[in-house]
Amino acid sequence: MPTSERKRHILVVEDEAMISMLLEDMVLDCGAEIVGPVAKFADALELAHKAEFEVAVLDLNLNGTLSYPIAEVIRERGIPVIFATGYGTDGLLDRFSDCPTLQKPFSQQDFAEAVAAACHQDAADRCGS
Template sequence: MPIGERKHRILVVEDEAMISMLLEDMVLDCGAEIVGPVAKFDDALALAREGEFAVAVLDLNLNGILSYPIADVIRQRGIPVIFATGYGAHGLRDSFQDCPTLQKPFSQKDFAQAVASVCAP
C-alpha cells in the first residue's frame, strides 16, 4: 500500500531484532525507505538530531530506557512520531497522547494506516 507519490523515509527505533526485521519489511511494503533500524538509545538520539526522515516509529522502551527524549528531539524538528509499544496508547505520558500508537503486536495494515495518518498532505 503506497503512502504517497514520493518515497518517505521512516526512522525505525526498535531494540528487539525480530520486531525490527518485521518493521523493516512493513516500511518497504508501504513503498517507503527505512532509516536505521536503530536499537541503541544513543544512536537513535543522534539520528533524531541529524537524520533525514519524514516520520519516526519509536519503540517506547529501549532496553529499559524510555524513548521520550528521542521523541522530544524529533517533535522539536517538526517531524511526526509514532510509538510502537506493548503498553498501548494509555501507557504514554500525557504530553505524548497526541502521537499515534501501534499496540504490539500490530499488523501491516495498522502500520500503513498510522504512517499514512501522519504523512497526509
C-alpha cells in the same frame, strides 16, 4: 522529482531484532525507505538530531530506557512520531497523547494506518492498503 514520486523515509527505532526486521519489511512494503533501524538509545538520539526522514516509529521502551527524549527531539524538528508499544496509549505520557500508537503486535494494515495518521494522509495513498 515531484513530492508524489518521492519515497518517504521512515526512522525505525526498535531494540527487539525480530520486530525490527518485521518493521523493515513493513516500511519497504509501503514503498518507503528505512532510516536505521537502530536499537540503541544513543544511536537513535543521534539520528533524531541529524538524519533526514519524514516520520519516526519509536519503540517506547529501549532495553529499559524510555524513548521520550528521542521523541522530543524529533517533534522539535516538526517530524511526526509514532510509538510502538505493548503498553498501548495508556502507557504514554500526556504530552505525547496526540501521537499515533501501534499496539504490539500489529499488522501491516495497522502500520500503514499509523503512518497515514501521522502524516495526515489516506493509508491507501501510501501503502496500497
